[in-house]
Amino acid sequence: MRILTASDHALLIEADDLDEAMRLNLAWEGVPGVLERIPGARTVLVRFDPLRVSASDLAIALAATEIDTAHLPGTGEVIVPVRYDGEDLDEAASLLGLSAEELVNRHLAADWRVAFSGFAPGFGYVVSSDPLFDVPRRSSPRTRVPAGAVALAGQFTGVYPRESPGGWQLIGRTDAVMWDIDRNPPALLSPGIAVRFEQTRGTARLDGGRLDAGAPDRNGAAAVDAPGLGSGADAAVEVVRPSLQLLVQDAGRPGYAALGVSASGAADRRAMRDANRAVGNATEAAVLESVGGAVLRFRGSGVAAVTGAFGSLTLQEAGGAQRPVAHGEPFATVDGDELTLGHPERGLRYVVAVRGGLDAAPALGSRAADTLAGLGPVPLAAGVVLPVGDAGRHAVEPAVMPRELPAPGELVDLEITLGPRDDWFTAAALAALTGQEWTVTPRSDRVGIRLEGEVPLERALGGELPSEGAVTGAIQVPPDGQPVLFLPDHPLTGGYPIIGALTDRSLDLAGQLAPGVRLRFTVKESS
Numbered sequence: 001m002r003i004l005t006a007s008d009h010a011l012l013i014e015a016d017d018l019d020e021a022m023r024l025n026l027a028w029e030g031v032p033g034v035l036e037r038i039p040g041a042r043t044v045l046v047r048f049d050p051l052r053v054s055a056s057d058l059a060i061a062l063a064a065t066e067i068d069t070a071h072l073p074g075t076g077e078v079i080v081p082v083r084y085d086g087e088d089l090d091e092a093a094s095l096l097g098l099s100a101e102e103l104v105n106r107h108l109a110a111d112w113r114v115a116f117s118g119f120a121p122g123f124g125y126v127v128s129s130d131p132l133f134d135v136p137r138r139s140s141p142r143t144r145v146p147a148g149a150v151a152l153a154g155q156f157t158g159v160y161p162r163e164s165p166g167g168w169q170l171i172g173r174t175d176a177v178m179w180d181i182d183r184n185p186p187a188l189l190s191p192g193i194a195v196r197f198e199q200t201r202g203t204a205r206l207d208g209g210r211l212d213a214g215a216p217d218r219n220g221a222a223a224v225d226a227p228g229l230g231s232g233a234d235a236a237v238e239v240v241r242p243s244l245q246l247l248v249q250d251a252g253r254p255g256y257a258a259l260g261v262s263a264s265g266a267a268d269r270r271a272m273r274d275a276n277r278a279v280g281n282a283t284e285a286a287v288l289e290s291v292g293g294a295v296l297r298f299r300g301s302g303v304a305a306v307t308g309a310f311g312s313l314t315l316q317e318a319g320g321a322q323r324p325v326a327h328g329e330p331f332a333t334v335d336g337d338e339l340t341l342g343h344p345e346r347g348l349r350y351v352v353a354v355r356g357g358l359d360a361a362p363a364l365g366s367r368a369a370d371t372l373a374g375l376g377p378v379p380l381a382a383g384v385v386l387p388v389g390d391a392g393r394h395a396v397e398p399a400v401m402p403r404e405l406p407a408p409g410e411l412v413d414l415e416i417t418l419g420p421r422d423d424w425f426t427a428a429a430l431a432a433l434t435g436q437e438w439t440v441t442p443r444s445d446r447v448g449i450r451l452e453g454e455v456p457l458e459r460a461l462g463g464e465l466p467s468e469g470a471v472t473g474a475i476q477v478p479p480d481g482q483p484v485l486f487l488p489d490h491p492l493t494g495g496y497p498i499i500g501a502l503t504d505r506s507l508d509l510a511g512q513l514a515p516g517v518r519l520r521f522t523v524k525e526s527s
Helices: 017-025 055-065 089-096 099-111 269-279 427-435 504-510
Strands: 002-007 011-012 034-039 041-050 077-082 112-117 125-126 142-145 151-152 155-157 164-166 170-175 194-199 236-241 247-249 288-293 294-299 302-310 313-314 322-324 332-335 337-343 345-355 386-387 411-418 438-440 448-451 474-476 485-486 498-500 518-523
Touching: 002 055, 002 411, 002 498, 011 055, 017 034, 017 041, 017 112, 034 112, 041 055, 089 099, 089 170, 099 170, 099 194, 155 332, 269 288, 269 302, 269 345, 294 345, 302 337, 313 438, 337 345, 411 438, 427 498, 427 518
Parallel strands: 077 194, 411 518
Antiparallel strands: 002 011, 011 041, 034 041, 112 125, 112 194, 125 155, 142 164, 151 155, 151 170, 236 294, 236 386, 247 288, 288 345, 294 337, 302 332, 302 345, 313 322, 313 337, 411 498, 438 448, 438 518, 448 485, 474 485, 474 498
8 A cells, every 4th residue: 555645634655456445445444534535546545624633543454454355235226228429449459459349248238336426427337347448538538528428448338427528438338327416326327336337229227217318418417597586685696797608606516536536626715715704604604706897786684795806896886876895894784886896907707795695505514616517506697686694693894904816917826735646746846846836827717827937847758647536626637747736626536647736825826827927846744
């Protein structure tokens, strides 16, 4: 067993093979201080609470755990009908030295079982007893893979639950609904389930009647109804003009990694907490997160506050007067008042809290919008009305000390830990990681910040890394050597090596980095 640092709040444990990784994952159920476990092809990522257990003590406890060698439990069988007409079928067959017909027949004949979940809700990594299946990923990932695509990568078969980017080899498609938040369990392919692929021109079916073939693909989206939602409420917030991205966020939904669901939540947790304290809410109440300027209209009377990014804040009162709003200060609103958020001058994301919190429909216990998974409220458009809840149970608080957020062109330092895969890179790459400046590119979102540096990060090891877990703040390095810094909506697992990860205290600042900001990584000193 090899134990590696994945961040200042996570360890990555290497196993000999997939079977041992699955057994380790089960063995560590209930270990004190462990918050979540994310199994991979040959690893288990263990997230822990540093206030309850140190990394060194946890490593000792994990290494001392006895592993049950009994047969891994199964949880039933799923039949997935597939139309084998994928764009990469011929290429995948050629890579394996087979004809397309032979590949299909071997795929149909193999015994398959879901080993673990990751990447996105409902995405199961399905492994077989047939040693034939070991297929490299595409050299250039697709920016769009349709929902229902059946694909191969490494020793796994997977089915994309919703449209997303992806680098697996596409061999077919299915109409089976991989993820339905109203189904129990929501994931059709959950760990332990046996899977049988069946060639068909029809739709999907599941033994035991759990799958309703042809059911609408909800993808877990708890959409906010634009017309009339909250129209009878005393207090609500109406979107007059949305920003580039206007979302409902809260503290997220940790604890669902086994379903392939990341925690998501506010990109700037501190801004969320400060805004909620300002209006007297519970600190994790649902807020608005706005990338760029927007106009909001208040219904009924209430109290609001704006934190996060810095820019011009103006309240157009219902009576016609106009007044500035101070950043971080609670301010009273009456029916018809309109708040205008100007283009941010520093930072990227405004956070707007209203006393009582926003009462959007929850998904898996959270109102956070996960843009990669399609969970939670959809991005808000003009005309959407959000009712106000009852989370305002405390006295309002004065503004906190303002933070220093960068403007485009300015330089910030972000603290990191190295690992778990820093040994996949050359000494020159490690020197470049911390020795040069990186620029935030416009190709950035809540999934990740794409960085650009003069010297790409050169790998010392070739080949592919088996899929393994990743934390928020991980610095993943694709083949071009230009890093991607994971934000809250990142995939739970991935196959590109991670050279380092932000420390917890750097995560909120990362959520405020606008395109053009320059950054420098500094390695956290050992305590």
